[in-house]
Amino acid sequence: MSLLKVNIKQINTTGIESSEIASASSVDTVQDNVASLTSTTAANDYSTYTTLRSEIDTVQANLTSLVSAAPSTLDTLGEIAAALENDANIAVTLTTSIGSVQSNVTTLTDTAAANDYSTYTTLSGLIDTVQDNVASAGGSGNTSITVANTEIANTSIIVEAGDGIAISGNSTSHVLTISTLMSNASAQVIPVDGSSNSFTTIQAVANNNMVLVSYNGILQDFTKYSWNGAAITLSNTDPLAAGSNLEIRYFDFFSLPGTSAGGGGGYSFQGSVSGYTSGGSVPNLTTIDKFSFAADGNASDVGDLTQGRGLLAGQSSISSGYSSGGGPVPAELATIDKFPFSSDSNATDVGDLTQARTEVTGHSSSESGYTSAGAYPVVNTIDKFPFSTDTNATDVGDLTINKRNAPAGQSSSISGYSSGGGPDVLNVIDKFPFSVDANATDVGDLSQARDEGLAGQSSSESGYTSGGLTPSTVNTVDKFPFSTDSNASDVGDLTVARHAAAGQSSSGSGYASGGRTPSTGLASNVVDKFPFASDSNATDVGDLTQGRYSATGQQV
Numbered sequence: 001m002s003l004l005k006v007n008i009k010q011i012n013t014t015g016i017e018s019s020e021i022a023s024a025s026s027v028d029t030v031q032d033n034v035a036s037l038t039s040t041t042a043a044n045d046y047s048t049y050t051t052l053r054s055e056i057d058t059v060q061a062n063l064t065s066l067v068s069a070a071p072s073t074l075d076t077l078g079e080i081a082a083a084l085e086n087d088a089n090i091a092v093t094l095t096t097s098i099g100s101v102q103s104n105v106t107t108l109t110d111t112a113a114a115n116d117y118s119t120y121t122t123l124s125g126l127i128d129t130v131q132d133n134v135a136s137a138g139g140s141g142n143t144s145i146t147v148a149n150t151e152i153a154n155t156s157i158i159v160e161a162g163d164g165i166a167i168s169g170n171s172t173s174h175v176l177t178i179s180t181l182m183s184n185a186s187a188q189v190i191p192v193d194g195s196s197n198s199f200t201t202i203q204a205v206a207n208n209n210m211v212l213v214s215y216n217g218i219l220q221d222f223t224k225y226s227w228n229g230a231a232i233t234l235s236n237t238d239p240l241a242a243g244s245n246l247e248i249r250y251f252d253f254f255s256l257p258g259t260s261a262g263g264g265g266g267y268s269f270q271g272s273v274s275g276y277t278s279g280g281s282v283p284n285l286t287t288i289d290k291f292s293f294a295a296d297g298n299a300s301d302v303g304d305l306t307q308g309r310g311l312l313a314g315q316s317s318i319s320s321g322y323s324s325g326g327g328p329v330p331a332e333l334a335t336i337d338k339f340p341f342s343s344d345s346n347a348t349d350v351g352d353l354t355q356a357r358t359e360v361t362g363h364s365s366s367e368s369g370y371t372s373a374g375a376y377p378v379v380n381t382i383d384k385f386p387f388s389t390d391t392n393a394t395d396v397g398d399l400t401i402n403k404r405n406a407p408a409g410q411s412s413s414i415s416g417y418s419s420g421g422g423p424d425v426l427n428v429i430d431k432f433p434f435s436v437d438a439n440a441t442d443v444g445d446l447s448q449a450r451d452e453g454l455a456g457q458s459s460s461e462s463g464y465t466s467g468g469l470t471p472s473t474v475n476t477v478d479k480f481p482f483s484t485d486s487n488a489s490d491v492g493d494l495t496v497a498r499h500a501a502a503g504q505s506s507s508g509s510g511y512a513s514g515g516r517t518p519s520t521g522l523a524s525n526v527v528d529k530f531p532f533a534s535d536s537n538a539t540d541v542g543d544l545t546q547g548r549y550s551a552t553g554q555q556v
Helices: 018-044 049-069 077-083 090-115 120-136
Strands: 144-147 150-153 165-170 175-180 184-192 210-215 232-234 244-252 274-278 287-292 300-304 313-316 320-324 335-340 348-352 361-364 368-372 379-386 394-403 408-411 415-419 428-433 441-445 455-458 462-466 476-481 489-493 502-505 509-513 526-531 539-543 552-555
Touching (some): 320 368, 368 394, 394 428, 455 509, 462 509, 462 526
Parallel strands (some): 313 361, 313 552, 408 455, 502 552
Antiparallel strands (some): 144 150, 274 552, 287 300, 313 320, 361 368, 415 428, 462 476, 476 489
């Protein structure tokens, strides 16, 4: 590049304008700047226009690439500044924040060290210590648990088991025993010919825990039907159809909600295995007899009550039989005896009624035993005692009238019934609820008034009253429905007229055992059985170990 420098020497300054002098000064400045640019350009090799232009193009391309690589929200300086919250001292701010985090981490580390949970081994050791403390609470006499030097006294520990697992506890040693219950589960489909509106499973099909799953392919609400260990029964409330099938699933040692072995909601008053006849007169007996529901045969002596007595009440839980009140007049008793169903053994005294009395009757819900009526004096009291614990009874209501002479007792799934009785010969059927403690109401009449030890039986749908005095001895079997409050009807006869017999109930039949016959005036040993599925007479199916009357009945 050629440089032209013109030196103008003004010899005569007269007449030169000031603007001309300024212009000359500007030209000097440009000349100086160009000289400076020239030296810089030479140093950076931009000595030609072509080189400079190429460099500018490169810069533009780099800028374009930089912008396109940035996200759309950060491709301008304004957006970048906004993202940094327009903080001119962003480096200082970040440094301060990082310092705070470091300080907190240090504090956290110090805390962990102070509590010594900084390693897995230490934490595992502490857990083992807690387990040891809990285990030591199971020892005899312990009433509290100590964890980390803190005593948890007077505290209830709840251990819950799922289906197929049983938990039993010992209140003395404080030891819990856990066991599994399920051994197998099977199913069977049974064809129905439709010739009858009632069907009962055979013994080979049934066991302690069964559920009717479907009828003719339709899923069933099994609570509608009668089941109890040895049988499931369909009645004419749901007529059977020809060519239908029943699907029954049954489980060994595995209680299901709603099955007879499940307790609570699965409880059924009717037995599936055995009937029991306990106590009685001629003279006052302690004998507990047992006879089979599966096969017709004689009873065997399997134990004794704590005291000999007659005119007593009988109750049945899922695992035990109870005998309450009674006695030889005038030595009335308040005693509540209990004997196990699982083994043949003697009864134990587990509590007392609210008052000593005889000529009583019994009822059973899934949770409690009830004893109503009685003498001396004649009362209308309804006593209740729990099956879950051994304790005294409480007075929870009254019958509609004072009753004695051992009226018949019946039990549905929700109510207790007391039918007949004295001192005047009565036909009244009283009913009281199990769900609440309340007085009874009069819901119907027997087909004939009678007293002196009527035997009571219960199917899942109906109550039965058999025998008694009118004042003559009768063989009548009365039946009244549980579903409606109405009068009883005469549906059959015992094999012989008698009064003061004991009543038992299986899932399919009612039983009347013992009693006193008018022909001889002696105690009977006859065990009569009549069906629930049809209205018909009883048959003699066995004998007690000895003749007796004024005994009471239980079943499992």
